[in-house]
Amino acid sequence: MVRPRWHLRSSVASNRLGHRWDQFVALWATFNLLWVCFDISYVPLRTFWLQRNLYPLPSAPLVLRLGFLPDITPLYDPVKGIEPHRETQAYLDAFDRMDRALLAGSPAGDLRERQVAMTRAMIDDNPFLASGNSGTLEKIKNRLRERADLDSAKQSAEKLLGDEWLKRQSWNEERRFWQQQVLPLVATNYWRSIDENGRPTDDFWRIDLLLFQSVFLADILLRAARLRRRLPGLSWGDALLRRWTDLPLLMPFWRWLRLIPVVERLQTSGLVNMEPLRAVVSRAVVALLAVELFEVLALQLMDGAQGVIRSPQWPERIRRLRSHQTVSINDERELVELTRIWGPLLLSQVGPRMAPQLQAVLAHALQQSLQSMVVPPGLRQLQLLMQVEKELTQQLAAGLVDSLMELSRGAGSRLQQQDNRQIDLLRDCVDRFWDELAEALEHGPVLERSQQLVCALLEELKLTYLGQINRTGIDALIRELDQLTVPPATPGDGDSETVARSEDQSR
Known part of the structure; x- marks a missing residue:
């Protein structure tokens, strides 16, 4: 039974320090990949990191507050060049002053009028447009409409x-509405600076270069040095080219491609065994590609054979099979040598073992000939005469077959002997066969019919055999692969309970 590769015992690096370094780089690359995913998703998910609220159903007012998560926006906003928007920040500051005045019992009419004016300006100017959060302004407007009806x-x-x-409603109740329904949405707005190239500011590459890519570069050079030490004739350029899968670790763009070298490092360092997952993912793909590739190759071969057979030069191609026109690689005439080997095999072993069958066929043919040519129709009713005729035909057939078998054995024994004259005669015989066959096809009426029949046979093979491959499908190949790679269950591999249960039932 073939054992899967992930069941084989992995070899531990002889250099323990080098092995520890590989594990450290694998873990460091994994942490970098997680940070890359966080960096890519930070701007779209900044509202979540700011409020730490999760909305499972956007159309329903269900909120899961994740207050245990820290507010990381003050730390990571500078990396992305994010600053508080001036208009919305001024709106929040003005509301804070109005709130303090109303809580102190002051009418604060001017502050309330100013807040109303700033609300109108926010609706007219839409400061959320710069951050791509125009939908937030619509949420604010909808909540104001619902509150005031x-x-x-x-x-x-x-x-x-x-x-x-405010005379009918207490400010404590109203400020709860503003602080829970309106102000958190206003606080999600931000302004993001742009660099000299006209792109949004992003200083992630600085941290990535300093903390991660420098380590990755040192590891790549170390791996190239190991490879050159194992293969002294390998140049530095070729050694680095063999580590082409590590290129995403050094690229400042398409950072999500770092998944490939990270998985490779986790596998080679022995921290994670990815082989079962890789086998499951690639098994169906490889089987499908193998079937598709075999279908294309088989179809191309059959189409090429049909083209050769339909060609008017088919007899000439047959004539080229002669021994002196074939390409010889090792100065050995394969067809002649094959005839010399198979001739004794057929004449000395296969033919004599078929003597009873040959006698029966020849006796039947002789009996039919005697009945139609020698015995008159009126005497065919005599049983004695018919019995004599049958015995005579059997004796004649046995004599002829014995003579032929004896001649066949003699010819086979002579063919087994090494004889240059014999090899020349065999070569001449084979050449003569191809010449006569080509001559018969060129000047006889069978060429066109033979081409039609052979091409029709190949067409039937294409329709039946290739169609059978499609009907067999990928599932049968995968089941056969499972039988070859999955080891049989043993009592010591986790089936002890089943075995014990079966033994109890047998008792």
Whole structure:
């Protein structure tokens, strides 16, 4: 039974320090990959990291507050060049001043009017457009409309901060609405600077170059040095080219491709065994590609054979099979040598073993000839005469077959002897056979019919055999592969309970 590669015992590096270094680089590359994923998703998910609220159903008011997560936006916003937006930050500061005044019992009419004016300006100017969060402004407008039960968001803000509304509603209840429904959405807005190339600021590459890519470069050079020490004739350029899979670790773009070298390092360092997962993923793909490739090759071979057979030069191609026109690689005439080997085999062993069958066929042929030529129709009713005729034909057939078998054995024994004259005669015989066959096809009426029949046979092979491959499918190949690679279950491999249960039942 073939054992899968992941069941084989892995060899530990003889250099323990080098092995520890490989494990460290694998873990460091894994951490870098996780950080790359976080960096790529930070800007789209900045609202989540700012509020730490998860909305499982966006259309429903269900909120999962993840307050145990730290607020990392003050630390990571500078990496992405993100700063608080001036308009929305001024809006939040103005609301804070108005809130303190209302909590102190002051009417704060000017502050409320200013807040209403800033709300109108925010709706008109849409400062969320720069950060690509225009939908946030629509959420704010919808919540203002629902709270005031009006169709206009501007009028709703004016009503909610008006004297009549605040006389009916306490400010403690109203500030809860503003602080939970409106201000968190306003706080999600930001402004992102751009660099000299006109692209959004991103200083991730600085940290990546200093902490990670420098380590990756040292590891790549170390691996190239190991390879050159194992293969002294290998140049530095060829050694680095053999580590082409490590290129994503040094690229400042398409950082998600680092998944490939990270997985390779985790596998080679022995921290994670990826072979079962790789086998499962690639098994079906490889089987499918193998079937498709075999179908294409078989179809191309059959089409090429049909083209050769349909060609008017088919007799000439047959004539080229003569021994003196074939390409000889090792000065040995393969067809002649094959005839010299198979001739004795057929004449000395296969032919004599078929003597009873040959006698029966020849006796039947002789009996039919005697009945139609020698015995008159009126005497065919005599049983004695028919019995004599049958015995006579059997004796004649046995004599002829024995003579032929004796001649065959003699010829086979002579063919087994090494004789240059014999080899020349065999070569002449084979050449004469191809010449006569080509001559018969050229001047006889069978060429066109033979071409049609052989091409039709190949067409049937294409329709039946290749179709059978498709009907067999990939599942049968995968099942056969499982039988070859998956070892049989043994009592010591986790089936002890099943074995014990079966033994209890047998008792």
